[in-house]
Amino acid sequence: MSGLVLKGISKSFGGTRAVDRVNLTFAEGQLTALLGPSGCGKTTLLRMIAGLEAPSSGSLMLGGRDITGLPAHKRKFGMVFQSFALFPHLSVRDNVAYSLHISGASRTEAAETAKRLLDLVQLSAFGDRRIGELSGGQRQRVAIARALAQEPEVFLLDEPMSALDAKLREEMQVELRLLQQRLGITTIVVTHDQREAMTMADSIVVMSNGVVEQVGSPQDIYHRPDNAFVADFIGKANFYDGVTVPGGIRIGATRLAASPHFVNGSPVRVAIRPERACLDDEPGENRLKAKVTFVRDLGPIREYHLETVLGPMVVEYALGEGGKSFVIGDETEVRLPPEALHVFPDPQAAVAAE
Amino acid sequence: MTAVERIEADTAQRPAREGPGLRRILPWFLTGLITLLCVVPFLLVIAISFGRKIEGAAWTWDFTLANYQRFFVGALWPDDVTFLYLQQLGFSFWYAVIASLLAVLTALPFTLLLTRLSRRAQAAWLVFILSSLSLSEVFIVMGWDILLSNNSGLPALFKSTGLTLWLKDVGWFQTLRDWGLASPRNVKFKTSQFATILTMSYLVWPYAVILLYPALSRLDRSQSEAARTMGAGGWTVARTVILPAIRLPLFGSTLLLFVFLLGTYVAVTVFAAPAQHTTAVAIYTNIRGANLNAPFGATQAVILLISAGLCLGLGHRLNKWAEAR
Incomplete structure (x- = not known):
């Protein structure tokens, strides 16, 4: 895969334009943060990348292939939701192995992958537990492991830390960044927390009112803001x-x-x-x-x-x-x-x- | 004096606020009233089920198992055995099971789509569905009676539009005849199990929507979306995420509608052939109809009640078993 490219992506809901002609390139293996205030269109943009929303106009290219019309279940993009969206009727292990079960992988293969991923997120002792028996931080790790099970080409996270308390959030930001660097997966994180974006991202996309205000490294964004909005929102x-x-x-x-x-x-x-x-x-x-x-x-x-x-x-x-x-x-x-x-x-x- | 001792002393000194007044009597009175209104009729039916019919007259109190024997093996047992009443109970179950399943299975996708509409549209639909509950069973059956009648309903429409001829041409008419849904000349829905089950299902369909709505509206949509991002298509999402999430309300709704439909009377008398009538119809015939055999009617009512109870118990067990798996 050689990066994900968005060309003139727009999305309107009725008369409201949520995302307006966004052009972005997500470099392979890098972590990019979509940062902006509530309602700026960052989650809508992420959902369009995931295939959960169809763009009103524009196109998405993955490795030179147009995937704009490809449904979510054929994109092979792992996604962690704000609410984690874990399946309460399944155990932790079955949650992690879900994508393998439905893809027809053998039980042994699914079990081995689940074990490896639970080891990766340091939850190997929790495989038999129900989701309701886990803490917020543990749930987040299960959601990450589950999204990684299908070996996604792009890893998407929609405000993954918002359900965690401040201390745990700081710890998980570092953990997530280390994990992403170890796995080298192209990752896009949606957040409204500039500290979170600065901690984790190689590149930050600042958005406001559906448009991209600035794209750059955390240091660039902070020290050389392109406009007053970016200077005000970051720091x-x-x-x-x-x-x-x-x-x-x-x-x-x-x-x-x-x-x-x-x-x-x-x-x-x-x-x-x-x-x-x-x-x-x-x-x-x-x-x-x-x-x-x-x-x-x-x-x-x-x-x-x-x-x-x-x-x-x-x-x-x-x-x-x-x-x-x-x-x-x-x-x-x-x-x-x-x-x-x-x-x-x-x-x-x-x-x-x- | 510690705080605890002080509180205890205060409590001891405080005069009792309430004497044996209305507040104390009210719970006992309500318990008595509920017992009188709910339990006593049941007990009476059970007691009457052991009563004895007097030929040419009414019935008398007694303690005989003859009515139960008649229900299970016929009045002439052991010389002759008949399962007529068990067969009626079988029809009761058959109609109720199929109609409740049909209602729930058709209400499920509708309710799922309903929960995805705007709040305003949802409210409008719910008001419409709730208002349809005000229609009586007699009114609904009358409507379906006209719709399915041979001379003025769908069969007449089939004939006038040439659909009957088309069915004959493509060879499907014979299939309908084999299913008892056509006479030699035209399609025929009365009397048929199809019409009976369809009407019964229609009767409880609004209940199915209203019973499923709370569970479906609480469904976390992001779970379905998460499944989609993990490679699950529409049917896989329904099978592995939505159905397990609503298993309990789905099962509970079906069971509730099933028990409700066990007692359907009007739809069965209008649409089912006499040989395929249910226990509910037989109970009425015995108690209020031509037979004037209240003890046997009561026996059938008790057996129907026990059967419904057994079904609920079995359903509960099945659910527990499924949950444990």
Whole structure:
């Protein structure tokens, strides 16, 4: 197999367009996360890939073969559902061996495969149990083992961690990633949790309102967001509206040095990550007066909430990163390095201006 | 004084709120009323089943097993043996089993499709189906009687549209004759087991939908989808995922409708040939009809009741066995 390719895939439900002309290539053996807020179309896209929904237009190619019209049961794509969708009338072993039983594999072969997969997900002692006797994490592992039993060409996971508690979710993210790397299966995970996507994915597809906003590695997406939506959805950022001026941006009466690639006078949104703003004495451009309004110590991170001439701003310092210590009411200066400023066109302001 | 001791002391000092008033009497009164209304008629029927018919008159209280003997081997046993009443019981079971299975098996795909409609469409269908329950058995049978009657119903339609001739041409008419569904000239549904079972099935079909609806609407659709992604086609999904998931409600619905249909009277009297009448019809004939033999009618009622109970017990056992497997 040489990757899965989506060409102009769209899906409409009545008058609502859930997915709009999506073009994507999923590289072989890589884990890709479809990331976006609820209702952005990521699950619909995954269901179209699985063959559970028919696209309204566009095509899906697998290894150069058009599989758009191929029904789900002929695609050989393993899928883990949000609810895990395990069969309660079957034991754990029979759940795992289900695809082998229905494909006519011999009992011995099915039993051996189930045993191997249960070993893989560390549930070898649970084969005879009923699904109702398992914890959330164990159920998820059974669902993964079951989906892997048919040796799928593409492995799909629809919000697989959403039913797990926070601690277990973190553990399972790492486990799932290690398993995927070991097996080398092309994997697509749907999630709305950016931390989950950053932990597991080789590549992230950020979606909003049915369209792909950006595709890239986790580092790319975080450090070089293509637009304000991505900058806002991935991680935290301070946002300010302004207009471009020669050599910088004007926000209200304040001019910031930056290098926007827009025509002067263009309405823009400026974003700066909390960890890129500095409360230090180093000389440089874009130094603003600030007053500390709130301090939040989260253990590994300390957040300073500031009131500046631009408006409220959050600055973050990691533990051991140095920097001064402030208390509420302290007057200081915040430095916004020009290279840390992300400048995006502001379509809303442009529409309002028209 | 510990908290526990204090609570105990408070409880002891508190005056009893209720005396032997209405609240205490009410449960006893309700129990008595239920006993009177439900158990006493059963006990009376059982007692009457041991009674004796007086020739030319009514019947008298007694304790004789002659009625039970008559039911199983005939009144002239041991000189002569007849299984007429067992045969009637057999027809009761035959009609009820086939009609309940037909109702459940046809209601199942319909209800499954119903659960996939929009909420609004589901509500409209359910209201329609529920309202059809208000039709009496007599009304429904009358409708089917007209529909299947030889002169004005489907047979007349078959003849006028040339369908009868076509059936004769293709050779299927003889098959219908072999099945007792045609006279030498035209198709004929009355009297026939086909018409009896069809009408009985129609009678309970709305019940089947309503009994299956809760279980089917609770079905986790993602389980079927998971099966599909694992290579299961439509029939495999139904066989390995949907049917096991609704096995219990499916079995329970069939059993309930079966027991309900054991007592069908009007449909059998209208559509079944007299030689193929059921125990329910025989009970009525004995108690209220021409025979005026209440003890024997009561005996048949008791045996029908026990048979239904045995079926329920057997069904329960079968279900347990299947679950254990």
